[in-house]
Amino acid sequence: MVGGYADDCESDRRSSFAEAMSPVEELRRLRLLLNRLPALIGYWNRDMRNVIANDAYLEYFGITPSEARGRHIRDILGEAVYELNLPYILKALAGEEQLFERTLIDSAGMTRYTQASYVPDIVDGEVRGFYVQVTDVTARVEAEQERDEARRLFQISMTNAPFGEAVLTRSAHILRINPALCALLGYAAEDLVGNDFRDLVHPDDRPSADAELARLQNNSQVASERRYVRRDGTSIWMQRNAVLVAGGHGGDDVIVAQFLDVTARRRAEAELAQLALTDSLTGLQNRHALNECMAQFCGAEPKATIGVVFADLDGFKSVNDTFGHATGDAVLVAAAGRLAKLVTPPNSAYRVGGDEFVVLVPDANTDGEVAALAGGVRAALTGTYSTTQPVATRRRVALTATVGWTRGGTADAEGLLRRADANMYQQKPAPRTDAESRSDADGIALP
CATH class of the missing domain: 3.30.450.20 (PAS domain)
Structure with missing residues (x-):
């Protein structure tokens, strides 16, 4: 009962409020509401003449209420826009609701993008006119245009x-x-x-x-x-x-x-790096590469053992003195070639200066393994070298090699090199001061 009584009271209040508002007051409030809306709102009868236009509508087209009322829609829109909108107007007067977009020029000469809605006013099945609502969508359209332009420029840039x-x-x-x-x-x-x-x-x-x-x-x-x-x-x-x-x-x-x-x-950087580590004459790795390799061994496996073989060509200075540096260079290139064929990975060969060569033996497990390689190096470097000079000056030079070696921990890399070098000099034969020269068919012995 209490709930029913409250509902009755609410209904009575609504009825009293409606009765208290006169038609004139209701119309005033409706017009006030329409004039507060930012959208352009109006009503046009079957003859396309204006009945109602809110303040936004009037301001947009720069006219007063008296100038708008009863005026044909053509006169307000202008001939060009009217012709564009006429198909939509005719469909609205035929009872079909319309929604479309239109670009307009307002009274200040500014371009505006709008979305228009035409809603037929149908009473007892008869179309008496149509309601118009035009919303300014300029901000949205301009944002879309900016987006599309940015995309276009981005695509051009990419392409x-x-x-x-x-x-x-x-x-x-x-x-x-x-x-x-x-x-x-x-x-x-x-x-x-x-x-x-x-x-x-x-x-x-x-x-x-x-x-x-x-x-x-x-x-x-x-x-x-x-x-x-x-x-x-x-x-x-x-x-x-x-x-x-x-x-x-x-x-x-x-x-x-x-x-x-x-x-x-x-590629150029790699070639330069390789050149920095390569002996330009023989193509073997150089002393700088040897130092880097020893440092890597020490850093990676400081407790590992490594073998070092040190070799040089006995009496090589006499080759340069007797036959010139071109012949000496040819002998060094040939010696490096022999060494490169003998030494295979993981072992590596280096020319460390003059006629001196070094071979590194990583993971050298026994002295015998290093000694065997040292013997191979001595055998490879000892023998006759034929130069590639013109026939008239071509020489065959017979040389021997002295080899020293050692094995130890990588933590003392410099010490290993010194010991191998010292061991090599201990093996050197007594120096000779003579040099003999023969024809191209005979060898030249330079001990």
Whole structure:
């Protein structure tokens, strides 16, 4: 009962309020409401003449209420816009609701983008006119235009960039890839879009690529150089700069990456590094390479043992003095060639100066193993050397080699080299001062 009584009281209050509001007051309040709305609102009868227009409508077209009332819609819209809107007006007067967009010029001469709605006023099955609501969507349209222009410029930039560019998902799957990057990799774009970009990374570089992708997930910007595998199976070095771009308006995040071919530079650097470690005359590794190798052995396995073989050519100075440096150089090149054939990995051979050579024997388990190699080095370097000079000056030089060796821990690398050198000099024969020369058919003995 209490609930029913309360409902009755509420109903009575509503009735009293409605009765208290006169039609004039109701119309006043309705007009006040319409005039507070930012949208353009109006009503047009079957003859397309204005009945009602709110303040926003009047202000937009720069007219007063008296100028609008009873005026034909053509006179307010202008001939051009009227002709564009007429099909929608006729459909609204035929009872069909209409929704469309239109570009207008307001009374201040500003371009406005609008969305118009025409709703038929149907009474007893008869269309008496239509309601108009026009919403200003300029901000939205201009934002869309700016977005579209940014996309267009980005696409132009990607297409014409002289370096590689790609847009990837957070999981590194390819969304877009430009012609320059396709050319670098040897693929067509359709062959790559949708694939995991990491599949193009050289297998040896894949762990670092995975680690870099993990850093990108934390909104990091990363830069690196690594190898990628081209379609033909060859490798290409590329510098990559990548950044994670947050998706706007609920869109997905993407990775934007740029790629630059640095293969030529990396190859040149590798060649320079190799030159720094290579004896320019013989092609063997040089003293700098020997020092680096000994340091690596010491750092990697300080308790391991290594064998060192030290060798030089007996009486080599006499070759230079007797026949000139060209013949001496030819002998050194030939000696290095013999040594290179004898010494195979993991052992390594070096020319450390003049006619001195060193062989490193990593993981030397016994003295006998090192001694056997030392004997092989002596045998290889001892013998007759034929130069490649013109026949008239061609020489055959017979030389012997003295070899010393030692074995010990890598922690004392310098000590090993000194002991092997000292052991070699202990083996040296007594010096000779004479040199004999014969024809091309006979050898020259220089002990």
